[in-house]
Amino acid sequence: MKITKLLTSVATAGAILVSGAVSSSASAESTLETVKKRGHLRCQVGQPQPGFYNLDSKGNWYGSDVSICQAVAAAVFGDKTKLEIQSTTSAKRFIALAAGDSDMLSRTATWTLLRDSQLGIDFTTVNFYDGQGFMVRKDSGIKSAMDLKGAKVCVSTGTTTELNLADFSRTNNLNISPVTFEDKNVRNQTYVKGGCDAMTNDKSGLASNKAAFANPDEHMILPETISKEPLAPAVRHGDNQWADIVRWTVNVMIAAEENGVTSANVDDMRTNSKNPSVRRMLGAEGNLNEGLGLSKDWAYNIIKQVGNYGEVYEKYMGDGKLGIGIPRKGSQNALWTKGGLMYSPPFR
Amino acid sequence: MGIVNATKTPARSAPLSEGSVLGWLRINLFSSVANTILTVVALYIIFLLVRGIWVWGIQEAVWSAESRRECFKISKEGACWAGVINWLDSIFYGRYPREEIWRINVGGLLLVLWMAPLWIPRVKGKVIIGLTTVFLYPFLAGYFFSGGEKGIFMQVMVSAAIVCLVAITIHAALGFFANSSLLQFLLRITGADKSSEKNQRNVLLGLLAAAFIGVFVWQMSWQFESVTWTKWGGLFLTFVISGIGIAFALPGGIILALGRRSKLPVIKVLSTTFIELFRSVPLITVLFMATTMFPLFMPDGFAINKLVQVIIAVCLFNACYMAEVVRAGLQAIPKGQEEGAYTIGLGYWGTMGLIIMPQALKVMIPNIVGSFIGILKDTTLVSIIGLFDILGMLRAISEDVFWRGLHHEPLLFGAALFFILCFAMSKYSRHLEAKLSTDHKD
Numbered sequence: 001m002k003i004t005k006l007l008t009s010v011a012t013a014g015a016i017l018v019s020g021a022v023s024s025s026a027s028a029e030s031t032l033e034t035v036k037k038r039g040h041l042r043c044q045v046g047q048p049q050p051g052f053y054n055l056d057s058k059g060n061w062y063g064s065d066v067s068i069c070q071a072v073a074a075a076v077f078g079d080k081t082k083l084e085i086q087s088t089t090s091a092k093r094f095i096a097l098a099a100g101d102s103d104m105l106s107r108t109a110t111w112t113l114l115r116d117s118q119l120g121i122d123f124t125t126v127n128f129y130d131g132q133g134f135m136v137r138k139d140s141g142i143k144s145a146m147d148l149k150g151a152k153v154c155v156s157t158g159t160t161t162e163l164n165l166a167d168f169s170r171t172n173n174l175n176i177s178p179v180t181f182e183d184k185n186v187r188n189q190t191y192v193k194g195g196c197d198a199m200t201n202d203k204s205g206l207a208s209n210k211a212a213f214a215n216p217d218e219h220m221i222l223p224e225t226i227s228k229e230p231l232a233p234a235v236r237h238g239d240n241q242w243a244d245i246v247r248w249t250v251n252v253m254i255a256a257e258e259n260g261v262t263s264a265n266v267d268d269m270r271t272n273s274k275n276p277s278v279r280r281m282l283g284a285e286g287n288l289n290e291g292l293g294l295s296k297d298w299a300y301n302i303i304k305q306v307g308n309y310g311e312v313y314e315k316y317m318g319d320g321k322l323g324i325g326i327p328r329k330g331s332q333n334a335l336w337t338k339g340g341l342m343y344s345p346p347f348r
Numbered sequence: 349m350g351i352v353n354a355t356k357t358p359a360r361s362a363p364l365s366e367g368s369v370l371g372w373l374r375i376n377l378f379s380s381v382a383n384t385i386l387t388v389v390a391l392y393i394i395f396l397l398v399r400g401i402w403v404w405g406i407q408e409a410v411w412s413a414e415s416r417r418e419c420f421k422i423s424k425e426g427a428c429w430a431g432v433i434n435w436l437d438s439i440f441y442g443r444y445p446r447e448e449i450w451r452i453n454v455g456g457l458l459l460v461l462w463m464a465p466l467w468i469p470r471v472k473g474k475v476i477i478g479l480t481t482v483f484l485y486p487f488l489a490g491y492f493f494s495g496g497e498k499g500i501f502m503q504v505m506v507s508a509a510i511v512c513l514v515a516i517t518i519h520a521a522l523g524f525f526a527n528s529s530l531l532q533f534l535l536r537i538t539g540a541d542k543s544s545e546k547n548q549r550n551v552l553l554g555l556l557a558a559a560f561i562g563v564f565v566w567q568m569s570w571q572f573e574s575v576t577w578t579k580w581g582g583l584f585l586t587f588v589i590s591g592i593g594i595a596f597a598l599p600g601g602i603i604l605a606l607g608r609r610s611k612l613p614v615i616k617v618l619s620t621t622f623i624e625l626f627r628s629v630p631l632i633t634v635l636f637m638a639t640t641m642f643p644l645f646m647p648d649g650f651a652i653n654k655l656v657q658v659i660i661a662v663c664l665f666n667a668c669y670m671a672e673v674v675r676a677g678l679q680a681i682p683k684g685q686e687e688g689a690y691t692i693g694l695g696y697w698g699t700m701g702l703i704i705m706p707q708a709l710k711v712m713i714p715n716i717v718g719s720f721i722g723i724l725k726d727t728t729l730v731s732i733i734g735l736f737d738i739l740g741m742l743r744a745i746s747e748d749v750f751w752r753g754l755h756h757e758p759l760l761f762g763a764a765l766f767f768i769l770c771f772a773m774s775k776y777s778r779h780l781e782a783k784l785s786t787d788h789k790d
Contacts, residue, residue, distance in 0.1 A: 212753030
């Protein structure tokens with residue numbers, strides 16, 4: 001797949017070249033107007049990936065990133081189904097956004113300086129903190145990533161995961177020998193069959209991989225996290241109002257969890273809550289919606305139809321029926337009040 | 349003095365060592381010690397393979413479960429076909445709305461109905477039927493598959509296609525049962541079969557117009573729910589892309605091949621450049637160019653969807669390969685044929701259409717079908733650029749939370765499906781070769 005990589009860089013270069021021209025020409029009409037006129041939101045996700053976005057056997061998309069798409073659709077239209085999910089390969093993701101094929105991108109894209117500043121896109125706010133880790137067999141005696149001296153580690157090729165592994169090995173003088181794979185199923189299989197001492201991937205991916213093994217209890221994920229992967233929805237550069245809408249859609253979900261507003265009690269909260277912050281957020285008083293150009297009940301629609309951050313997490317990332325079983329407690333994805341990093345600026 | 353027997357001695361059957369199964373085994377498999385050892389080893393390997401496949405794929409396999417975890421609970425050593433069965437609709441139809449799937453099935457059946465007369469002996473006008481399949485059927489099928497508002501152009505084309513399909517079906521039935529044709533039949537029942545040629549033509553045109561108007565009025569009243577192309581997928585999408593690719597490749601290839609052999613310099617240079625350009629890059633590059641770079645060259649606001657881009661890329665790419673196949677066939681026809689055609693007064697198109705092409709196409713059948721099979725298989729590359737064709741769907745199964753990691757079974761299923769399709773095409777090509785063969789065998 002060398003050619004894919006080459007084409008990725010060509011496409012990215014193309015994206016950089018056109019982004020200037022596109023963003024200037026698109027400014028004639030705001031993204032919000034375009035979306036409203038079209039009647040549905042075009043939201044870009046990636047190739048199926050457990051937890052974030054997958055297809056079920058009926059052909060429907062589901063997952064935590066899909067929920068963000070639904071939430072924005074609910075905010076704009078008051079109807080989460082006015083949504084077209086576009087699935088694009090990693091090679092094309094930023095160019096498709098910059099060129100206007102999609103209105104927003106909600107997929108496992110790591111927020112980096114280069115992407116934020118040079119690809120004609122803007123990241124909004126982090127909705128999931130991921131990071132690269134290692135998985136080993138419990139009986140291997142390895143208790144820490146520092147024990148991986150000279151180990152063979154299974155890793156997907158052509159990703160930042162591979163580069164992070166090399167950096168980690170060099171920094172800590174571990175002399176790790178990477179075993180690279182194009183197909184993640186083959187990588188998992190090789191690891192399970194004992195072809196590698198350890199496997200490395202984003203921790204969310206590791207948890208999901210582990211759950212798919214025949215004997216998940218024989219494996220464990222090591223405590224170290226060797227990279228920062230803040231995943232954030234992104235929008236096209238240059239339309240600040242649209243960026244605000246997407247950013248505050250994520251914020252409202254976090255704030256709702258913090259204030260105990262759920263899809264089940266949101267009706268009650270809107271009429272009976274004494275908390276001024278909640279009343280402002282749900283549109284019971286004030287006019288916070290005006291700057292965003294949305295209706296008064298935008299936040300209510302999000303919580304009512306999609307749920308707050310915790311509900312979505314539990315459903316797709318946690319132990320729910322559709323979840324992939326990543327514990328939230330004590331992780332960076334817990335609320336700031338519970339020691340995590342999930343924090344929404346105030347609603348006022 | 350010899351002994352003369354009046355009756356012929358009946359032929360004795362071959363000795364047991366030659367004719368029986370045991371004899372065959374002895375001669376072919378156990379003729380020497382070395383061969384015997386080889387046979388035993390080979391048999392053992394085959395036994396291991398078959399037993400492995402049997403145990404994994406059938407004996408220990410799980411056919412019905414809610415998730416892969418449940419499969420594991422039932423059997424850790426067997427295949428989990430339950431996942432494939434659970435996903436069958438998606439594998440065949442992609443994300444197409446489940447209550448609209450009948451439209452795809454009907455669309456497919458219409459194609460069978462349309463093309464069946466081509467295989468029925470005694471039906472006349474097969475060339476016209478073939479051409480309408482390429483030029484009219486796609487509109488009808490396109491509307492069945494995508495639905496939505498019908499523009500005036502679409503209404504006209506859909507009506508024309510329906511009239512044509514009905515005409516072909518009646519025509520084929522008449523040809524098969526009564527050894528007649530639709531034209532004769534219509535003229536007879538209107539009583540115009542004895543009148544002048546001009547009169548006959550007017551009657552037929554009148555009937556055609558009446559049928560067209562009738563169908564047009566009728567089709568205005570129905571409308572299908574719109575299904576965007578992004579919901580197309582699975583084997584259906586593979587068929588759409590490769591079907592259009594195959595339908596376009598042969599005519600496109602013939603035109604390019606003739607262009608390359610043309611004596612007109614501009615046409616020759618253009619055709620050659622085009623062929624060489626597309627042939628010297630891999631299909632995946634052409635696909636990436638079509639979906640990534642092509643939109644950049646287009647003016648603002650000009651958007652064609654990714655599926656159309658992909659189809660155009662597949663068509664052009666395969667036309668170029670086909671062009672070289674056709675050219676090879678043309679080279680194989682002796683120059684005398686062409687000169688002979690000219691001497692009896694045929695022009696360029698007459699020579700090509702009546703003398704050269706029929707002979708050339710016949711010798712090219714194995715190569716042409718080889719290319720068609722190639723197109724069908726190459727189409728799976730579109731999964732790399734993010735379309736959910738059959739391969740994309742098969743791979744999506746391993747990402748579904750319920751069937752996480754299930755990738756052997758879907759891919760094996762896909763392999764079996766492709767084998768059936770490709771093998772059928774290959775068999776049909778052999779049959780066609782034998783049927784069209786004019787060699788003096790025996």
